Amino acid sequence: MKLTHNTVFITGGTSGIGRALAEAFHRRGNQVIIAGRRQALLEEIARANPGMDTVELDITDPAQIKAVAQHVIKRHPDLNVVINNAGIMPFDNAASGELDDAQATHLLATNVLGPVRISAAFVEHLKTRPEAWIINNSSVLAFIPLAVTALYSATKAAIHSYTLSQRFMLRETTVKVLEISPPWVDTDLIHKSGDPRAMPLDEFIGETMEKLQGDSDEIIVDRINPLRSNPGPNEYALIAQFNQSVIDNPIPVA
Ligand SMILES: NC(=O)c1ccc[n+]([C@@H]2O[C@H](COP(=O)([O-])OP(=O)(O)OC[C@H]3O[C@@H](n4cnc5c(N)ncnc54)[C@H](OP(=O)(O)O)[C@@H]3O)[C@@H](O)[C@H]2O)c1
Structure with missing residues (x-):
C-alpha cells in the first residue's frame, strides 16, 4: 500500500x-x-503528535461505532x-467446567464483533475513495493457538477467516483488505516485561511498515514465517510443542 497521502483511522490508538x-x-x-476509551491518553498522544x-x-x-464513523467521515x-x-x-481455561461467561462475551464483542462492526460502519465510505484499505490486526495465534488464551486465539482465527472473506467480497471495489498478524510484541496486552521471546515494539513497527509498503495481503514479520505455515493435517504436533514450551517457561504476568 502507499504509506503517504492517506487519512487513517485506527482503533486502539492509545497504546502499544x-x-x-x-x-x-x-x-x-x-x-x-x-480511537480509544482512555480520553486522557488520547489527549496526551494528540499533544505529542500535533495534527x-x-x-x-x-x-x-x-x-457508538455508528456515531463515531459518521463523525469521523464528516x-x-x-x-x-x-x-x-x-x-x-484474557487468560482462560478450556479444560475447566467453570466458564467466565461475562469475560468470554466481552472478548467476542471486542475482538470479533468490534472489527466486524467498524468495517461495516466505514466500508460504504471507503468504496467511494479512489484507493482504500481495511487492515485487520489478527495474530500469529490465529495459526498456532496459545492454549492458555484459547478463546482469544479463536477470536484471532475468526478475524483471519473474516479477512479472507472480506477480501474476496471487496475484490471488485477500490478497497483492499490486508491482515497484520503480529508475533508476541512487548506491549501492555498481557504485561510489558522485556521477555526476550517478545519482539521489541519499535523493531516490529519498523518491519511491519516496510512490509506494508509492498504488495502482500498478509503482513507477517520474518521471525514467525514457520508458525504461519504450520496449519494443515499435521498441525497439532507443533501446537503441542509450542504450548508445552510455554508451560515450561511461562509468560510473565503483572
Ligand atoms: N502484543 C502482542 O503480542 C500482540 C500479538 C498479536 C496480536 N496483537 C494484537 O494487537 C492489537 C493491539 O494490542 P497491543 O499489543 O498493542 O495491546 P495494548 O497496548 O493493550 O493495546 C490495546 C488497545 O486496544 C484498545 N481497546 C481495548 N478494548 C477496547 C474497547 N472495548 N474499545 C476501544 N478500544 C479498546 C485499548 O485502548 P483503550 O484502553 O484506550 O480503549 C488499547 O489502545 C490487539 O488486537 C492484539 O490482539 C498483539
Whole structure:
C-alpha cells in the first residue's frame, strides 16, 4: 500500500501497536485519527503528535461505532484507511467446567464483533475513495493457538477467516483488505516485561511498515514465517510443542 497521502483511522490508538502504528503513519505525513476509551491518553498522544486527531470510542458499543464513523467521515471526508487494531487478551481455561461467561462475551464483542462492526460502519465510505484499505490486526495465534488464551486465539482465527472473506467480497471495489498478524510484541496486552521471546515494539513497527509498503495481503514479520505455515493435517504436533514450551517457561504476568 502507499504509506503517504492517506487519512487513517485506527482503533486502539492509545497504546502499544496501535499507538506506534499511528505515530509511524503520522511521521510520514498522513492524517491520522486515533480511537480509544482512555480520553486522557488520547489527549496526551494528540499533544505529542500535533495534527493527529482523536475520538473516544468503545468498540463493544454498536451505536457508538455508528456515531463515531459518521463523525469521523464528516470531519475527514478523505478518509481512506481503517485499521482494526483494538483488542484484549484474557487468560482462560478450556479444560475447566467453570466458564467466565461475562469475560468470554466481552472478548467476542471486542475482538470479533468490534472489527466486524467498524468495517461495516466505514466500508460504504471507503468504496467511494479512489484507493482504500481495511487492515485487520489478527495474530500469529490465529495459526498456532496459545492454549492458555484459547478463546482469544479463536477470536484471532475468526478475524483471519473474516479477512479472507472480506477480501474476496471487496475484490471488485477500490478497497483492499490486508491482515497484520503480529508475533508476541512487548506491549501492555498481557504485561510489558522485556521477555526476550517478545519482539521489541519499535523493531516490529519498523518491519511491519516496510512490509506494508509492498504488495502482500498478509503482513507477517520474518521471525514467525514457520508458525504461519504450520496449519494443515499435521498441525497439532507443533501446537503441542509450542504450548508445552510455554508451560515450561511461562509468560510473565503483572
Ligand atoms: N502484543 C502482542 O503480542 C500482540 C500479538 C498479536 C496480536 N496483537 C494484537 O494487537 C492489537 C493491539 O494490542 P497491543 O499489543 O498493542 O495491546 P495494548 O497496548 O493493550 O493495546 C490495546 C488497545 O486496544 C484498545 N481497546 C481495548 N478494548 C477496547 C474497547 N472495548 N474499545 C476501544 N478500544 C479498546 C485499548 O485502548 P483503550 O484502553 O484506550 O480503549 C488499547 O489502545 C490487539 O488486537 C492484539 O490482539 C498483539
